[in-house]
Amino acid sequence: xTEHQSAEDQILELLQALNKGVSPKFxxxxxxxxxxxxxxxxxxxxxxxxxxxxxxEIDIDAAAVTRHLKGLEESGTITRRNNPADNRVTLVSLTxxxxxxxxxxxxxxxxxxxxxxxxxDDAERKRLTDMLIRLQHNINVM
Amino acid sequence: xTEHQSAEDQILELLQALNKGVSPKFxxxxxxxxxxxxxxxxxxxxxxxxxxxxxxEIDIDAAAVTRHLKGLEESGTITRRNNPADNRVTLVSLTxxxxxxxxxxxxxxxxxxxxxxxxxDDAERKRLTDMLIRLQHNINVM
DNA sequence: CCACAATGGTTGACGGGTCAATTAAATAGG
DNA sequence: CCTATTTAATTGACCCGTCAACCATTGTGG
Numbered sequence: 484x485t486e487h488q489s490a491e492d493q494i495l496e497l498l499q500a501l502n503k504g505v506s507p508k509f510x511x512x513x514x515x516x517x518x519x520x521x522x523x524x525x526x527x528x529x530x531x532x533x534x535x536x537x538x539x540e541i542d543i544d545a546a547a548v549t550r551h552l553k554g555l556e557e558s559g560t561i562t563r564r565n566n567p568a569d570n571r572v573t574l575v576s577l578t579x580x581x582x583x584x585x586x587x588x589x590x591x592x593x594x595x596x597x598x599x600x601x602x603x604d605d606a607e608r609k610r611l612t613d614m615l616i617r618l619q620h621n622i623n624v625m
Numbered sequence: 626x627t628e629h630q631s632a633e634d635q636i637l638e639l640l641q642a643l644n645k646g647v648s649p650k651f652x653x654x655x656x657x658x659x660x661x662x663x664x665x666x667x668x669x670x671x672x673x674x675x676x677x678x679x680x681x682e683i684d685i686d687a688a689a690v691t692r693h694l695k696g697l698e699e700s701g702t703i704t705r706r707n708n709p710a711d712n713r714v715t716l717v718s719l720t721x722x723x724x725x726x727x728x729x730x731x732x733x734x735x736x737x738x739x740x741x742x743x744x745x746d747d748a749e750r751k752r753l754t755d756m757l758i759r760l761q762h763n764i765n766v767m
Numbered sequence: 768c769c770a771c772a773a774t775g776g777t778t779g780a781c782g783g784g785t786c787a788a789t790t791a792a793a794t795a796g797g
Numbered sequence: 798c799c800t801a802t803t804t805a806a807t808t809g810a811c812c813c814g815t816c817a818a819c820c821a822t823t824g825t826g827g
Contacts, residue, residue, distance in 0.1 A: 497757040502644040504764040615639040
């Protein structure tokens, strides 16, 4: 059967290899893990947000959110308090230092992305984005 | 500064989301994790191979290799023995049952990839592959 | 009003990857 | 030859994600 497998085959492995490369490199460049930066990015655009909303934005497990926030709280990047109107929810917000740090992070992130997309013109960036979206869609319907 | 960030920004998150989707879905479809299948795939094309060569092919940590092989050995998929010519290296090979199982796995993998690339014609598949390779390259030189 | 569901969050255990330290074997060089 | 270095593999500790169990709180319907 499909013996020209190599071409398509490669794509799966490329995706895996790519991700294996991207995250550590990003962390080394930006000084923060991609996931944590996404958390902070959400917080940055908002005064205060419940943990559950945060989780739904970021789309990772609630347990992972809890643990990241615990770390970020200890490092003085965020604060948490109970929602007086509903004692189940905890509200999260950036501390002033957290907001400060975001400026560096954003720059590093832009630098990183530009490096990653080096040699891609606008049209290619768009094509790449479209393809990734289509792949994502295909996975979702599987 | 870069305020049209959204386009490029998206790519990082798309890559992350994609990988988050691909691995579990693959495992659910194929009944084995992508990494383990890659290990078995290497073993499939060879009579016997040292752990270190295997590791270099797959490009994961030696510790991870050890643990995967331990699991695969317990499930009767592979066997290991010492290289009599060099007692440091252990030689790994598929058991007959392991070879059998690979037939199913390969089919499932092809099915999965076809699903993933649904709607991509040959030209697009090639373009995608090329782009992924370029991204990988960009990361490596960062 | 009260029992029962639903919701938000935390915790523990597990899989999968990393790195660092350790062990055993082989190889080199004085 | 014997020490010193390199090499292959293993182990332990850690990070990050998942799932499942649990707790507290809130909402709901008889």
